[in-house]
Amino acid sequence: MEVVGTSRQGTSSGNGDALIDIEGLVNSIKEKLDKLSCPSTKCCIYKVPIKLKKINEEAYTPLRVSIGPLHHGKEGLEDMEDHKLRYFNDFMQRSGKSLEELVKIMEEMEKEIRDCYAETINFESDKFLEIILVDAAFIVEFLLRYRFPWLKTPNDRIFGKPSMINDVRYDLLLLENQLPLFVLLDLVERTNIDLGFNWNETISYSFIILEEKSPSDSQVSVPEEKSPSDSQVLVPEEKNASDSQASVPKEKSPSNSQASVPEEKSPSDSRVSIPEEKSPSKVKQIIDCLISHLIPRQSLQQTERKFGIPSATELHEAGVKFKVSSSKNLFDIKFSGNILEIPHTQIVDPTECLLRNIIAYEQCHCDVKFFGDYTMIMDYLINTSKDVELLVQAKIIENWLSDNNDVSNLFNGLGKEVNINSEAYYFTELHKELNDYCEIPSHKWKATLRQDYCSTPWRVLSIIVAAILLGLTFIQSLCSLVSCNKR
Incomplete structure (x- = not known):
C-alpha cells in the first residue's frame, strides 16, 4: 500500500495493519546519536557490578551517610543530611570563604567531576553542585575533627557516639560512596584553613589511594610508573599500622581506584603511601595532617581454578613449614627450601566489606589485580579451619573474628563472580615451586616421619x-x- 500526496515514506508492519514512519524513525535515531556523549577517560568511580552486589549487597551499601550522587536521597540516609549541613556551615566559617565563593569553586569543576563517574548523573547542575560541595566540605570537616579533637563540638552527632564514628568511617570506604580527590584538594588549597600547627613537622600518616596504575595494599606504596592522578578519591587511614606497612610489588604495574578513611586499630595490612614531594604543597601538608588513622585491609580470591596449590594442611603434611615474613609488603610471599614465608595480616570485622569494595574496583578499573591474586592464593591455602589454625600458629594470620571457620569462609567466599587473569597472575612462579616440591615423594614420607615420630x-x-x-x-x-x- 502506498501513501499518496506526502513525502513521508512508509512500509507495512508485519501484521499489515500499520505503516512504519521511516523518516520519523531515522530522525529519532539521529537525534539520540547527536545527544550521545563520549565516555570520559577520567572515569574512576563506578557502581558495583550487579553480579557482585547480589552476593552481599550490605558490603557495598552505606549505613549512615551518602557521599556523592550515587546514594544521595536513599532511604535510611536522610537523617545525616542536616548534620552534613552543620558540618558544611562550620567548614565555611573555618575556610574564610563566602558561600558564593565556594559555589563558584565547585562550578568551575562541574564537568570534570561528572566525567569521573562511570554512570550518567541525572541531577541538574544546581542540585549536583550542592551535593558535591556539601559532601566535600563534610569529608574535610570530618577529617579535621578526627585528627584534632579540640575541633569537636559538644552536640556533634558523629563524634559523640563511637558507633557512629565507625559507621561513617567505613561508609567513606565504599566504592559507590566516593568523590574525586581533586575536589577535596582544590577545596583545601583555595581556602584559608589554619589550625596553627607546624606543617614542616614530620608526621607519619598514610592513606589508601586506589588509583589508575597504582595499586593499594597493606600500607602498600604506589608503584612508581605513574604518580597519582587527580581522579582519585580520598579516604583517611589508620595511623598505628606501621607494623603492617607494605609496598606493592614493583615488578608489575597495577591499576586502582582511590579512597581512604580513618580507623581505630591497625587491621590487616593494605595501605598506600603517597610519594613524598620535595617541596610539599599546602594541600599535601594539610592532607598529611588530616589523615591520622588507617583503614582495615586484607585480601581476595576467585572460584574458577585453572591451576592450584595444595592447602596449608597438605603442604604441612608434605614438609612445608610456615613462617611469618618480616616483609611489610602484603604480596611478598616467598618459598625457599621447605619454608613458605607469608607477611602478617589481621582479619577483623570490616575486612570483608573493605576487600569486596577493593575487589569490585579492580574488576571495574584495573588490568592487573593485586588483591585478586593475593586472595586467590590465600583461598588455595585455606580450605578449612585446620588450615587457618596452622597459619594462626605461625602468626601469619591474626584472627579477630569469632573462630577460624569465619576466616575460612571469608576467603572461600570473596571470589565468587570474580574474574582473575591467569596470564597476569602474580604468584604463578610460587604455584609452580610449591607444586614441584609436593610432587617429590620423599618429601612426604620424611615429613610424616618428623611429624608422627619425631615431633x-x-x-x-x-x-x-x-x-x-x-x-x-x-x-x-x-x-x-x-x-x-x-x-
Whole structure:
C-alpha cells in the first residue's frame, strides 16, 4: 500500500495493519546519536557490578551517610543530611570563604567531576553542585575533627557516639560512596584553613589511594610508573599500622581506584603511601595532617581454578613449614627450601566489606589485580579451619573474628563472580615451586616421619630405645643361630 500526496515514506508492519514512519524513525535515531556523549577517560568511580552486589549487597551499601550522587536521597540516609549541613556551615566559617565563593569553586569543576563517574548523573547542575560541595566540605570537616579533637563540638552527632564514628568511617570506604580527590584538594588549597600547627613537622600518616596504575595494599606504596592522578578519591587511614606497612610489588604495574578513611586499630595490612614531594604543597601538608588513622585491609580470591596449590594442611603434611615474613609488603610471599614465608595480616570485622569494595574496583578499573591474586592464593591455602589454625600458629594470620571457620569462609567466599587473569597472575612462579616440591615423594614420607615420630623429644627417645631393643634382639637371635650351627 502506498501513501499518496506526502513525502513521508512508509512500509507495512508485519501484521499489515500499520505503516512504519521511516523518516520519523531515522530522525529519532539521529537525534539520540547527536545527544550521545563520549565516555570520559577520567572515569574512576563506578557502581558495583550487579553480579557482585547480589552476593552481599550490605558490603557495598552505606549505613549512615551518602557521599556523592550515587546514594544521595536513599532511604535510611536522610537523617545525616542536616548534620552534613552543620558540618558544611562550620567548614565555611573555618575556610574564610563566602558561600558564593565556594559555589563558584565547585562550578568551575562541574564537568570534570561528572566525567569521573562511570554512570550518567541525572541531577541538574544546581542540585549536583550542592551535593558535591556539601559532601566535600563534610569529608574535610570530618577529617579535621578526627585528627584534632579540640575541633569537636559538644552536640556533634558523629563524634559523640563511637558507633557512629565507625559507621561513617567505613561508609567513606565504599566504592559507590566516593568523590574525586581533586575536589577535596582544590577545596583545601583555595581556602584559608589554619589550625596553627607546624606543617614542616614530620608526621607519619598514610592513606589508601586506589588509583589508575597504582595499586593499594597493606600500607602498600604506589608503584612508581605513574604518580597519582587527580581522579582519585580520598579516604583517611589508620595511623598505628606501621607494623603492617607494605609496598606493592614493583615488578608489575597495577591499576586502582582511590579512597581512604580513618580507623581505630591497625587491621590487616593494605595501605598506600603517597610519594613524598620535595617541596610539599599546602594541600599535601594539610592532607598529611588530616589523615591520622588507617583503614582495615586484607585480601581476595576467585572460584574458577585453572591451576592450584595444595592447602596449608597438605603442604604441612608434605614438609612445608610456615613462617611469618618480616616483609611489610602484603604480596611478598616467598618459598625457599621447605619454608613458605607469608607477611602478617589481621582479619577483623570490616575486612570483608573493605576487600569486596577493593575487589569490585579492580574488576571495574584495573588490568592487573593485586588483591585478586593475593586472595586467590590465600583461598588455595585455606580450605578449612585446620588450615587457618596452622597459619594462626605461625602468626601469619591474626584472627579477630569469632573462630577460624569465619576466616575460612571469608576467603572461600570473596571470589565468587570474580574474574582473575591467569596470564597476569602474580604468584604463578610460587604455584609452580610449591607444586614441584609436593610432587617429590620423599618429601612426604620424611615429613610424616618428623611429624608422627619425631615431633617431641620423648617420641625421639622412644624410637631410639625401640631401635636399640630391636638391635639387641637381632644380635641375640644371630648368636643363637651361630651357636646352633656349631653344634
